[in-house]
Amino acid sequence: MNGLSVAIDEVAIQRAKLGDSRALEQLYRAYQSSVYTLARRICRVPEDAEEVLQDTFVEVCRSIGKFRGEGPGSLTAWIKRIAASKALMLIRREKYRETDEFNEDLGAGSTSPAQVGLRMDLEAALERLPRRSRAVVWLHDVEGYTHEDIADMMGKTVSFSKSQLARAHARLRGWLGEGEQC
Amino acid sequence: MLIHCTMEELVSIRDGEGSAAARQHLDACDACMEEMERLHQRIAHLKALPAFEAPRDRWPEVERVVRGDRRKRYARLIGWSSLVAAASIALLVGLRGFSVAADDPSKEVAQLIEESQHLESMLRAIKPSSRVMNGRMASAVVQLEDGIELIDETLEELSRRRRNAVELEQLWRQRVQLMDALVTTHAARTASYVGF
Numbered sequence: 001m002n003g004l005s006v007a008i009d010e011v012a013i014q015r016a017k018l019g020d021s022r023a024l025e026q027l028y029r030a031y032q033s034s035v036y037t038l039a040r041r042i043c044r045v046p047e048d049a050e051e052v053l054q055d056t057f058v059e060v061c062r063s064i065g066k067f068r069g070e071g072p073g074s075l076t077a078w079i080k081r082i083a084a085s086k087a088l089m090l091i092r093r094e095k096y097r098e099t100d101e102f103n104e105d106l107g108a109g110s111t112s113p114a115q116v117g118l119r120m121d122l123e124a125a126l127e128r129l130p131r132r133s134r135a136v137v138w139l140h141d142v143e144g145y146t147h148e149d150i151a152d153m154m155g156k157t158v159s160f161s162k163s164q165l166a167r168a169h170a171r172l173r174g175w176l177g178e179g180e181q182c
Numbered sequence: 183m184l185i186h187c188t189m190e191e192l193v194s195i196r197d198g199e200g201s202a203a204a205r206q207h208l209d210a211c212d213a214c215m216e217e218m219e220r221l222h223q224r225i226a227h228l229k230a231l232p233a234f235e236a237p238r239d240r241w242p243e244v245e246r247v248v249r250g251d252r253r254k255r256y257a258r259l260i261g262w263s264s265l266v267a268a269a270s271i272a273l274l275v276g277l278r279g280f281s282v283a284a285d286d287p288s289k290e291v292a293q294l295i296e297e298s299q300h301l302e303s304m305l306r307a308i309k310p311s312s313r314v315m316n317g318r319m320a321s322a323v324v325q326l327e328d329g330i331e332l333i334d335e336t337l338e339e340l341s342r343r344r345r346n347a348v349e350l351e352q353l354w355r356q357r358v359q360l361m362d363a364l365v366t367t368h369a370a371r372t373a374s375y376v377g378f
C-alpha cells in the first residue's frame with residue numbers, strides 16, 4: 001500500500017471535519033497520490049483517474065463531517081473506499097466494455113502465438129487485463145480488500161470476485177511466462 | 183495426484199481457504215508448489231509497483247466545487263437564491279471597522295438582520311441574474327458578493343463558537359452595507375438597461 005507523503009494527525013482530522021479548508025487541503029495533499037494510484041490502476045486512463053481523484057475529494061469534503069472513525073488508519077480506509085467505489089463506477093462506462101472486448105479478441109487467457117518471444121512486463125500485463133479482473137486483482141492483492149468488500153462495492157457476488165481474481169492471475173501467468181520469477 | 187491445482191484453488195489456498203484435497207495435493211506436488219511460489223511473487227511485484235502522481239493539481243477544482251456547495255447552502259439559508267455564481271477572492275469593498283456604541287447589541291443585531299433581509303427582497307425584485315451585465319459591473323458585483331459570502335462564512339463560524347455580540351453586530355452591519363451597495367449597483371444597471 002502506498003504510504004502517505006504528508007502526516008495527518010488527529011487535530012487535522014478534527015479541523016477537516018469542521019470544514020476547515022486548510023485542513024481539507026492537507027488531507028488532499030496527503031492522500032492524493034494513493035487515491036490517484038488506486039484510480040489509475042483500476043481505470044488505466046490518466047484522465048479518468050484524475051476524474052476519480054477529484055470526485056473522491058469532493059465527496060470527502062462533503063461528507064467528512066459524518067465520518068465517525070478515529071485515527072488516520074480508519075480515515076485512510078474511508079477515503080480509499082470512496083475512491084475505489086468511484087473508480088468501479090467509472091469502469092462501468094461503455095468505452096471500458098469496448099476495451100474488454102478488444103482485449104478478449106487479442107487472445108487473453110493464454111499465450112497467443114503473437115506473443116511468443118514477447119515478454120510483457122507486469123505493468124503492461126496488468127493494463128491489458130479486462131477491467132473487472134484488473135480491478136479485483138488490484139483491490140484484493142494490493143489494497144487488501146476481501147472478496148466480500150469487493151463484491152459489495154461492485155454489486156456482484158463473492159464468487160464473482162473470486163473467479164475474476166483467479167482469471168486475472170491465470171492471464172498474468174500466461175502473459176508473463178517463465179520470466180515472471182526474475 | 184495427476185490433477186494439478188487450478189489457479190482458483192491456488193488463489194483460495196493463499197487466502198487461507200481452499201479444499202482439503204487441494205491443500206494435500208499442493209503439499210505433495212513440486213509443480214503446484216512452484217506455481218504457488220509464482221503467485222506469491224507476482225503479488226509481491228504488484229505491491230511493489232510504483233505509485234503514480236496526478237499530472238495536475240486537482241485541489242483548486244475540488245475547492246471550487248465545494249465552495250459552490252457552500253454558496254448554495256448559504257443562499258438557501260438566507261433565502262437569497264439569485265446571486266450564487268461568483269468566485270471567491272479577497273474582499274475589496276470598504277469593510278471599515280465600526281465602533282459599536284449601542285446599548286443593547288442584540289436589539290441592534292435584530293434590526294440589522296431585518297435590514298439585510300429587506301435589501302435581499304429588493305434584490306430579488308430586481309432579479310439580477312436575468313439581465314445582461316457589462317464587464318466592469320460584473321466584476322464589481324462579484325466583489326460585493328464575495329464580500330457578503332466572506333461575512334456569511336464568518337457568521338456561520340461565529341455561530342459555532344461562543345457568540346460575541348459586538349463582533350456579530352459588526353458583521354451584520356458590514357453585511358447590510360455590502361447588500362446596500364449591491365442593490366445600488368444592480369439598480370443602476372437596471373435603470374441604464376431600461377433607458378438604453
Ligand SMILES: [Zn+2]
Pocket residue numbers: 185186187207211212213214215
Ligand atoms: Zn500439482
